[in-house]
Amino acid sequence: MRYERPQTATQAAQLLANEPGLARILAGGTDVLVQMKAGMVTPDLVVDIKKIAQIGNIQSEEGGYRIGAAVSGAQLGEHAGVCAQWPGVVEAAQLIGSTQVQGRATMVGNLCNGSPAADSVPALVAANAVARITGPNGTRDCPVADIPAGPGRTTLTKGELITSVFLPARPQGAADAYLRFTPRTEMDIAVASAAVSLTLDAQGRCCEARVVLGAVAPRVVLVAEAAAALIGTHLEPPALDAMVAACRAACAPIDDKRGTVAFRTQVAGVLAKRAAVIAQTRAGAKS
Amino acid sequence: MAFDQNSKRIFKVVGSRPPRPDGVEKVTGRALYGADMTAPGMLSGAILRSPHAHARIVSIDTSAAEALQGVKAVVTSADFGVPDDEFLRDVQDNCMARGKVLYHGHALGAVAATSAAVAKQALALIVVDYEILPHVTDVDAAMRPDAPVVQEGRSLENVGPGLSQNVTSYCEFGHGDLDAGFDQADLIISRSFKTAATHQGYIEPHACLASLSADGRGDLWCCTQGQFFVRTLCAGILGIEASQLRVTASEIGGGFGGKTTVFIEPVALTLARKSGRPVKIVMSREEVFKATGPTVSSSMDIKIGMTREGRITAAQAQLRYQGGAFPCGTVEMGAQAAFAAYDLAAVQTQGWNVLTNRPKEAAYRAPGAPMAIYAVESVVDELCQQLALDPLAVRLMNAAQKGTLSSYGPTFDDIGLRATLEAAQAHPHYSAPLRPNQGRGLSCGFWFNFGGNTCVSLNINTDGTVGITEGNPDIGGSRASISLMAAEELGIPYDKVRTIVADTSSLGYNDVTDGSRVTFSVGLATIEAARSAIKVMCGRAARIWGIEEDAVIWEDGCAKPAGPNAGAFPPMSLAEIAAVSANTGGPIAGHFEVNADGAGVSFGVHLADVEVDPETGATKVLRYTVFQDAGKAVHPDYVEGQMQGGAVQGIGWALNEEYIYGADGRLQNAGFLDYRTPVASDLPNIDTVILEIPNPGHPYGVRGVGETPIVPPLAALSNAVSRAIGVRLNELPMSPPKVLGAIMQRG
Incomplete structure (x- = not known):
């Protein structure tokens, strides 16, 4: 097993592209090291990306924030700007693992691990976040929503790595929220989850919304019908009921040791409703 | 070993809470665990x-x-x-x-x-x-005559016909006329229950x-x-x-038995x-x-009859336990424990041990008792609900006490059940208000406790300190408790005593640390070893003073002349006698070897308040109080720790822990991620109330405390959740999908 610590994203992409065997990227390591220890993967090459410039930083950009791929949940939680603008993204990222894991775990790692139950992914998709990708042929931007391909898989091609995710600027009266269901209060994986990002107009009416579900399908689910049910409303009970129904209709979960189809479908709707109300309250407080 | 008749004894050291002797080594990483040993x-x-x-x-x-x-x-x-x-x-x-x-x-x-x-x-x-x-992992499926046979020829003759060879043994306990008892009942409830296999999770x-x-x-x-x-x-x-x-x-x-x-x-x-x-x-x-050895999973049928006033007239339990791929005797303990808390005129319990394609069960804290008592306490609670009776008053009305012929045969001596129930009744927890979606559950619990083979050496060092060599690994604070009892008996400070756990070449045979036996058995052996060392020290003082040995008494850590007639000699302390031991006959030590009985049963009562999220089925434990008879709490911190730890393991068992098998017979959750032991943030503080009803079988009245506290949480939680959601749940764990399913069926 080779261990490399390149200084630039381009070098990292080259190393990954040129490796004939199995390569893994190491940032926080909270997934890959566990998988290696469990014997699930035995990489031939480990590329530690933490020496790449800016990869561990949060930068302001066009009124939004660019979050480096090696930024930990703990670091994110200490950034007042991101916390104020994207509280739902931060609360999602901070649900990954324990306090100790928070010191290492990254949102990009959470995304690239490809789990349908990843906590930060629904919140990033609700935020319309965009991943910046470096590959052997240069750099490209891709919506986070298009990164997951199914359990354990992403749409990234050989040699590509995500160097940052961009959270766009937000108008006044906008906020987001993320909720997940786990049987335990900590040290657990989402059985179902929901992220809602919405914008309220001056009258407190919802004028923009994105509703996203996690752990209820092979990929994260952006439920346009659920968003449509909220837009133009004050999230009155009928609007919320319509959104819940749209969420449940969009669920295509599996029965497994963590939950049943019926349970996941039912609870996804409950979480979406509760997240929408939290986002509305947060947005109202800001406007 | 009888309870010392000077029962008004004022303890000086026993009952205090010194820092744990293994604490520094453990928190500094110096303690040597199993994986820390190396050899060239x-x-x-x-x-x-x-x-x-x-x-x-x-x-x-x-x-x-x-x-x-x-x-x-x-x-x-x-x-x-x-x-x-x-x-x-x-x-x-x-x-x-x-x-x-x-x-x-x-x-x-x-x-x-x-x-x-x-x-x-x-x-x-x-x-x-x-x-x-072909394989079989479910207990009921394994009992059917056409089930895949795990091992041939292991079924004992007392297993009736019509069952698979997987049924290895049968047992039956009880007394009285069941039919007559059920005839006297105003209400009879029969229910079936299932519990999942759980792991000790050490x-x-x-x-x-x-x-x-x-x-x-x-x-x-x-x-x-x-x-x-x-x-x-x-x-x-x-x-x-x-x-x-x-x-x-x-x-x-x-370890917890595992x-x-x-x-x-x-x-x-x-x-x-x-x-x-x-x-x-x-x-x-x-x-x-x-x-390794998780506990059994179970399938159980319970039938109890009660009068309108709350008196139980007859009670019956049929228990089927699977203990994995090798024969076990766990159902016997469940069948004996099931109705132990009750004074019953007519009672019968039957049990079947069953082989399945699962790991061989091992002991887990009160093995066999928690599931049986869960089922019994659930039916008692449902009877109370349907008859609109106070569940605590009903337990008190039916409580076993001194002189009760127990459901498993023996007649009880002094037991603490009634006092424990009364303490729960008087506690503010029992009358605290509840809000919507909240429920309060109550359950009694019981464990036999054990004594067994025990061998202790107590050495008086020449500097006046004491070394105790005992043979039982310390899983719950026994070294501290043993040192406390030695210090008490010898009349010296606790910090002058160090207790170590010896290897098998250093002592006679000691039974395993199980059955909540160590503080009881090793404790009484230590007290007797101290008494034998005291006898030697009195002899040495007598020799120094030139008086008869029986003219010397031991008081406050010193040898003293028994009275004015014995002579006027200043007292000699343990340290003074030890310092000159080389000149008075050599090293001083005390020994005691015993196959101890008289362990004294232990009862506990738990109160649990829960809140159930009606939209997700998630259960939050809001408040939890453990009441238990410890006989005499030697080191109350450790006693409380046992009560809290048992409650927490029981809460996990009740809510989320389970061995999950796929259709292929493979275990699907062999890790703490999907085997959901509760974490600290899942739990409230576990409040504890220690009662001390002396055990007649121990010089200081000590009873084992380690196992009883895992027994009541299963029913306490199930009764609380059932009352909170208005639907009876008869299966553990009460994981959120099951609870939500029950709520949605209720409508």
Whole structure:
């Protein structure tokens, strides 16, 4: 097993592209090291990306924030700007693992691990976040929503790595929220989850919304019908009921040791409703 | 050993809360656990485990593994003998499958190599040809006459006809006329229950280091609750004499009953014998879940009749326990414990032990009792609800007490159930208001407790300190409690006493640390050893003073003349007598050896408040109080710790913990991620109330406290959740999908 610590994203992409065997990227390591220890993967090459410039930083950009791929949940939680603008993204990222894991775990790692139950992914998709990708042929931007391909898989091609995710600027009266269901209060994986990002107009009416579900399908689910049910409303009970129904209709979960189809479908709707109300309250407080 | 009749004794040291003697070593990382032992030339052992639930081993080809550079030994069942003793053969076959693998994770080969990586590589080179057999993991399915048979010819004659050979034994307890009893009832409720298998979840995985030299002498260091029993099993399996195998117990990171047998030790010894090198084996957490001993899962039918006023007229239980792939006797304990809390005119319990393709169960805190009492206490609670009776008042009305003929045979002596119930009734928790979606549950719990073989040496050091050598690994604070009892008896400060756990060559046989026996049995042996040392010290003082030995008494840590007639000598302290012992007859020590009885049963009552999220089925435990009779709490911190720890394990069992098997018979959740033991943030503070109703069988009145507290939480939680959601739940764990399903069915 080779261990490399390149200084630039381009070098990292080259190393990954040129490796004939199995390569893994190491940032926080909270997934890959566990998988290696469990014997699930035995990489031939480990590329530690933490020496790449800016990869561990949060930068302001066009009124939004660019979050480096090696930024930990703990670091994110200490950034007042991101916390104020994207509280739902931060609360999602901070649900990954324990306090100790928070010191290492990254949102990009959470995304690239490809789990349908990843906590930060629904919140990033609700935020319309965009991943910046470096590959052997240069750099490209891709919506986070298009990164997951199914359990354990992403749409990234050989040699590509995500160097940052961009959270766009937000108008006044906008906020987001993320909720997940786990049987335990900590040290657990989402059985179902929901992220809602919405914008309220001056009258407190919802004028923009994105509703996203996690752990209820092979990929994260952006439920346009659920968003449509909220837009133009004050999230009155009928609007919320319509959104819940749209969420449940969009669920295509599996029965497994963590939950049943019926349970996941039912609870996804409950979480979406509760997240929408939290986002509305947060947005109202800001406007 | 009778309770000291000067029962008004004012304890000076016993009942205090000194810092734990193992605390500094543990928090600074210096304590030596099973995996911390090393030896020169040591090899890494690794075990090959079955991927199948049930299969015939057609062949095992180890040649490629043996040829791998760094591999020093490969063993299979062919490297073991076949013990004549059936029990020993089962233990061995569980450690190393012979002919068939009986469950997913069953060991069937092992490798010792120069590194863990090489050992792992070698395991992958062992080629096994399996003939896959039909399997069964559910207890009810395993009892059907057409079920796949786990082991042939293991069914005892007392098992009735019409059942699978998987049913290995039957038991029955009770007294009185059931039909007449049920005729007197105003309401009879019959319900069926199921509980899942749960694991003890100890933090430290099993680990051992084995060394067997060319002259046949062996040393084994391991993480165990009973080094003497490990010696018995390993010496028997290896065919060596007990004196030739010294077993040393490491510091232990939890056991809860799960470390009362062997899983890897005979394998490590066999690898050490074959390789001629010391071999260390450390289980992974996955191996612990797959191939150690979780508790039984159960299927139970309960029928209880009650009068309108709340008197139970008759009670009946049928208990079916599966204990994995080898026979066990766990259902007997459930059948005896089920109705222990009640004074009943007519009671019958029947039990069936059943084989399945699962790991052999091991003891888990009050083995067999929690599930049976869960089912009984659920039906009692439902009767109370339907008859609009106060559940605590009903328990008091029916409570067993001194003189009650217990449901399992003995007549109770002094017991603390009534006092414990009264304490719960008087506690502010019982009358605190509840809000919507909240419920309060109550349950009684019981455990027999045990005494057993015990051997203690107490040495008076010449500097006036005391060393105690005992033979039971300390899993719950016993070293502190033993030192406290010695200090109390000798009349010296606690910090002058140090208690150590000795290896098997240093003491006579001590039973395993189980049955909540250690503070009781080792405690009474320590008190008697101290008394025998005191007798020696009084003799030495008599000799120094030139008076008769029986003219000397021991008081406040000193020898004193018994009265003015004995002479006017200033008292001699323990330290003064010890300092001159070389001139008065040599070293001073006390010993005591006993097969202790009179352990004294223990009762507890738990109150639990929960809130259920009606939209997700999630249960939050809001408030929890444990009331328990400790006889005499020697070190109250540890007693409270036992009460809290038992409650927490029971809460996990009630809400989320379970062994989950797929249709393929494979265990799906062999890790703490999906085997959901509660974490700290899942729990409220567990409040404790210790009652002290002296045990007539111990000089200080001590009762074991370690097991009773895991018994009541299952029903306390189930009764609380059932009351909160308005639907009765009859299956554990009450995981959110089940609770939400029940709420949605209720409408």
